[in-house]
Amino acid sequence: MTTHTTTKDTAPGTPTPGETVLDARGVTMRFGGLTAVRDVDLTVNSGEIVGLIGPNGAGKTTFFNCLTGLYIPTEGEVRYKDRVLPPKSFKVTAAGIARTFQNIRLFSNMTVLENVLVGRHTRTKEGLWSALLRGPGFHKAEATSRKRAMELLEFIGLADKAEHLSRNLPYGEQRKLEIARALASEPGLLLLDEPTAGMNPQETRATEELIFAIRDMGIAILVIEHDMRFIMNLCDRVAVLVQGQKLIEGDATTVQNDERVIAAYLGEPLADDPGAEEVAEVEAAEAAAEAAAADTADADTTAGTTATTGTTTDPTPGKDATPGKENDR
Ligand SMILES: Nc1ncnc2c1ncn2[C@@H]1O[C@H](COP(=O)(O)OP(=O)(O)OP(=O)(O)O)[C@@H](O)[C@H]1O
Numbered sequence: 001m002t003t004h005t006t007t008k009d010t011a012p013g014t015p016t017p018g019e020t021v022l023d024a025r026g027v028t029m030r031f032g033g034l035t036a037v038r039d040v041d042l043t044v045n046s047g048e049i050v051g052l053i054g055p056n057g058a059g060k061t062t063f064f065n066c067l068t069g070l071y072i073p074t075e076g077e078v079r080y081k082d083r084v085l086p087p088k089s090f091k092v093t094a095a096g097i098a099r100t101f102q103n104i105r106l107f108s109n110m111t112v113l114e115n116v117l118v119g120r121h122t123r124t125k126e127g128l129w130s131a132l133l134r135g136p137g138f139h140k141a142e143a144t145s146r147k148r149a150m151e152l153l154e155f156i157g158l159a160d161k162a163e164h165l166s167r168n169l170p171y172g173e174q175r176k177l178e179i180a181r182a183l184a185s186e187p188g189l190l191l192l193d194e195p196t197a198g199m200n201p202q203e204t205r206a207t208e209e210l211i212f213a214i215r216d217m218g219i220a221i222l223v224i225e226h227d228m229r230f231i232m233n234l235c236d237r238v239a240v241l242v243q244g245q246k247l248i249e250g251d252a253t254t255v256q257n258d259e260r261v262i263a264a265y266l267g268e269p270l271a272d273d274p275g276a277e278e279v280a281e282v283e284a285a286e287a288a289a290e291a292a293a294a295d296t297a298d299a300d301t302t303a304g305t306t307a308t309t310g311t312t313t314d315p316t317p318g319k320d321a322t323p324g325k326e327n328d329r
């Protein structure tokens with residue numbers, strides 16, 4: 001594999017970060033009564049790797065689907081390099097956005113090379129008649145496509161398996177092949193939906209290197225991932241979705257230290273969550289009840305102890321008496 005870059009620093013020759021490649025504004029997606037994505041703004045600039053994280057069901061994949069034309073957002077606008085994207089996935093791919101999916105979607109009975117060639121169809125100008133008649137134009141285009149596809153397989157380290165059926169590849173290599181197929185459409189922006197799902201640590205590390213190398217080719221990247229270590233090491237910027245809304249966006253340190261993000265991952269309600277007031281009331285009532293019970297217990301203990309008070313042990317077997325220990329997670 002020709003992927004040597006392992007840092008966040010951009011390689012020489014990479015476009016200067018700054019040019020906005022993706023500009024999503026006010027994207028909202030409703031499914032009947034459920035608002036899966038609510039008024040989300042997000043930009044990705046050239047030379048950047050941006051992460052999109054959030055708990056299960058936060059709306060990450062739905063947002064991706066809005067960016068790639070699989071869903072037509074209920075509200076909002078998505079621009080790629082200043083052009084409003086048409087709401088059709090093949091047109092979005094032709095415009096310059098490629099993606100991979102959470103679940104592998106390869107053509108399992110096709111070879112590795114054929115899978116990459118499928119990804120090139122948006123870049124070949126040869127039409128149906130040319131393909132059927134197999135004229136000189138077709139042969140030339142086919143040769144160019146095969147050459148490019150082999151270069152991509154070389155890049156991801158699968159050139160020696162070009163003629164293997166894709167279903168016979170190990171899981172980690174199938175994921176790489178998906179990325180090669182996405183790259184075959186020559187995108188300016190690559191969207192990766194959980195690229196390391198199900199991978200072992202070595203495969204995850206190799207994927208990290210591969211993504212840095214893709215960034216160094218001049219392709220901006222937006223990546224969804226649950227593996228926090230991977231995402232924090234990889235990304236220049238991270239946006240956090242919670243209940244369909246963007247909670248915060250910033251560099252890895254800012255996001256990791258934000259208490260709202262920690263709370264969201266631990267399943268605690270947001271401050272402006274509609275049910276927050278009710279939950280706060282219940283918690284206050286529980287705390288008051290616990291305090292009252294503790295007072296009663298203290299009174300009982302005081303009544304029943306001698307001059308050695310203060311060394312009494314908790315009568316519950318195995319219970320740790322260290323204050324606050326019970327609430328540690
Ligand atoms: N086509 C659909 N029709 C109805 N509801 C949907 C549809 N797609 C997604 N949803 C709902 O939208 C919400 C967001 O789902 P989504 O898959 O986007 O979340 P996610 O952040 O990608 O989750 P995960 O990390 O588990 O993949 C969920 O409540 C989901 O059930």
